[in-house]
Amino acid sequence: MYAQMIKSTGQGVKSDEQMTEQERAFQARIDAGEKIEPKDWMPDGYRNNLIRQIGQHAHSEIVGQLPEANWITRAPTLERKANLIAKVQDEAGHGLYLYCAAETLGISRDELVDMLHSGAMKYSSIFNYPTLTWADMGAVGWLVDGAAIMNQVPLQRTSYGPYARAMVRICKEESFHQRQGFHIMMAMCNGNQAQKRMAQDALNRFWFPALMMFGPSDKDSVHSAQSMAWKIKMNTNDELRQKFVDETVPQAHYLGLTIPDEQLVLNEDTGNHDFTEPDWSEFHSILKGDGPCNVERLEVRAKAWEEGAWVRDGMMAHAEKRASRKAAAG
Amino acid sequence: MDHAFEFLVRQGDNVLVLGHRLSEWCGQGPVLEEDIALANIALDMIGQTQLWLSYAAEVEGANRTADDLAYLRDAWDFRNVLLVEQPNRDFAVTIMRQFLFDAYHVPYLHALESSKDQRVAEIASKCRKEAIYHLERSSSVIVALGDGTEESHKRMQAALERLWPYTGELFLSDETDDAVAESGLAPVLNDVKARWLQTVQSSLKDAYLQMPDNDFAQIGGKSGIRHSEHLGHMLSTMQVLQRSYPGAQW
Numbered sequence: 001m002y003a004q005m006i007k008s009t010g011q012g013v014k015s016d017e018q019m020t021e022q023e024r025a026f027q028a029r030i031d032a033g034e035k036i037e038p039k040d041w042m043p044d045g046y047r048n049n050l051i052r053q054i055g056q057h058a059h060s061e062i063v064g065q066l067p068e069a070n071w072i073t074r075a076p077t078l079e080r081k082a083n084l085i086a087k088v089q090d091e092a093g094h095g096l097y098l099y100c101a102a103e104t105l106g107i108s109r110d111e112l113v114d115m116l117h118s119g120a121m122k123y124s125s126i127f128n129y130p131t132l133t134w135a136d137m138g139a140v141g142w143l144v145d146g147a148a149i150m151n152q153v154p155l156q157r158t159s160y161g162p163y164a165r166a167m168v169r170i171c172k173e174e175s176f177h178q179r180q181g182f183h184i185m186m187a188m189c190n191g192n193q194a195q196k197r198m199a200q201d202a203l204n205r206f207w208f209p210a211l212m213m214f215g216p217s218d219k220d221s222v223h224s225a226q227s228m229a230w231k232i233k234m235n236t237n238d239e240l241r242q243k244f245v246d247e248t249v250p251q252a253h254y255l256g257l258t259i260p261d262e263q264l265v266l267n268e269d270t271g272n273h274d275f276t277e278p279d280w281s282e283f284h285s286i287l288k289g290d291g292p293c294n295v296e297r298l299e300v301r302a303k304a305w306e307e308g309a310w311v312r313d314g315m316m317a318h319a320e321k322r323a324s325r326k327a328a329a330g
Numbered sequence: 331m332d333h334a335f336e337f338l339v340r341q342g343d344n345v346l347v348l349g350h351r352l353s354e355w356c357g358q359g360p361v362l363e364e365d366i367a368l369a370n371i372a373l374d375m376i377g378q379t380q381l382w383l384s385y386a387a388e389v390e391g392a393n394r395t396a397d398d399l400a401y402l403r404d405a406w407d408f409r410n411v412l413l414v415e416q417p418n419r420d421f422a423v424t425i426m427r428q429f430l431f432d433a434y435h436v437p438y439l440h441a442l443e444s445s446k447d448q449r450v451a452e453i454a455s456k457c458r459k460e461a462i463y464h465l466e467r468s469s470s471v472i473v474a475l476g477d478g479t480e481e482s483h484k485r486m487q488a489a490l491e492r493l494w495p496y497t498g499e500l501f502l503s504d505e506t507d508d509a510v511a512e513s514g515l516a517p518v519l520n521d522v523k524a525r526w527l528q529t530v531q532s533s534l535k536d537a538y539l540q541m542p543d544n545d546f547a548q549i550g551g552k553s554g555i556r557h558s559e560h561l562g563h564m565l566s567t568m569q570v571l572q573r574s575y576p577g578a579q580w
Binding site: 066073076109303304309 | 363401
């Protein structure tokens with residue numbers, strides 16, 4: 001769930017009568033479960049909505065490398081170090097598939113990256129929280145990847161072909177990451193007092209931010225209806241959040257950890273857990289740029305991009321020179 | 331001194347330190363494809379570290395594990411060459427350091443495949459498959475950026491000159507090198523040097539880079555007598571959890 005607050009058309013869903021014939025035919029294909037492919041006709045709104053969503057998802061993968069890369073150099077064993085490098089590398093790979101999927105909609109990777117750096121495009125709020133102890137590597141895998149999977153598994157059936165196919169590959173790896181994160185948490189919870197304290201502290205800090213990953217409550221989510229009609233979004237924010245809570249609570253119990261929510265209780269009537277909503281004012285302030293790490297995350301990315309310019313230029317120049325040498329040689 | 335142990339730790343420390351250095355790039359590469367490639371090579375090297383240091387720990391027979399060797403030795407007990415502990419600086423230094431090491435690593439591992447120690451031969455064979463890919467990649471990047479733009483050429487030439495004094499140590503034999511060559515555990519370094527030089531000359535030529543005309547060598551890494559100041563800082567980061575919480579299982 002690396003896409004939050006994606007603006008759709010802002011117009012609400014068009015009724016049958018409001019649609020042009022072309023739009024009706026398009027909607028019929030989606031309703032029939034067909035995949036839309038890059039060369040197919042699509043409404044501008046659909047295209048722009050997808051660019052925003054896939055772009056934000058891609059940026060989240062790239063910025064999302066940073067809170068974990070923060071611990072690669074301090075990973076406590078060779079095996080943990082290797083696993084974490086592999087995970088962060090997978091995230092870069094996800095970013096790559098997603099930028100490629102976005103490119104099929106007619107926008108370049110460079111344009112998307114510029115929009116990230118200028119603040120015109122966002123990435124998931126979760127990556128603006130700091131990772132402070134090794135247990136955070138467990139919590140991020142367990143909770144953050146866990147929340148991402150909730151959203152991404154249904155997106156394998158999304159209407160846009162290249163996005164759906166990227167999701168199939170991504171989901172396989174995310175499930176592995178989540179298990180890896182849970183495994184770190186287990187080691188911490190079976191460890192010494194300090195390790196147990198780190199584990200509980202990580203859960204305390206990441207619980208509500210993880211719930212925020214699903215985006216605002218359905219009643220406040222103005223853009224959902226159109227995205228759902230287009231099968232760009234498959235479930236509502238609240239449905240997914242509830243599913244996440246219901247699946248995570250028993251896992252926390254198994255670990256011997258306490259979810260930091262005194263109101264959390266299993267509702268016998270619904271079979272679901274009742275829980276406290278995250279602080280949405282904190283969520284909105286993070287989206288505005290005021291999270292604990294917003295400035296640093298963007299600064300690191302922008303610096304990497306600027307300092308890498310000579311490398312990209314050099315490689316490009318070499319490719320051109322090589323091509324012209326080859327042409328000259330006949 | 332147990333030369334076999336010393337030899338194995340040298341192999342493990344080279345890839346541990348270089349793998350760690352590469353992992354410092356994660357999330358900050360100049361372009362996504364390079365970010366992924368650097369992480370991939372780092373990952374291979376940490377995997378190779380596990381093989382070498384596990385065997386070193388067995389040979390030592392002192393109840394230590396590969397993790398103990400990686401996380402609980404101080405800088406003076408590290409046996410990596412100075413080249414690999416040099417800081418990343420810019421991408422030019424990082425990729426040039428990689429190339430200069432890979433160009434040594436491939437023929438060295440190739441020779442180790444004929445080691446009279448079966449286990450060394452097996453580890454070397456597995457590592458060489460990865461090292462061949464690393465060399466293909468680093469040499470092609472050297473060529474591209476040496477050729478590329480005026481700025482990329484200038485940076486690559488500067489990186490080469492900066493790192494050149496650290497290449498000599500790879501081939502200067504000391505007591506351990508002589509002993510393991512004598513016993514058939516490892517090759518004579520001079521034989522490897524000829525192949526290294528061939529690779530380096532050929533890639534630098536393709537990259538329009540000038541090989542420094544200077545054979546001065548900084549030494550002290552593989553003997554552990556005088557590492558650079560950089561290694562201590564690297565270890566203080568790398569070892570922080572093992573040092574702060576002795577005996578904890580992670």
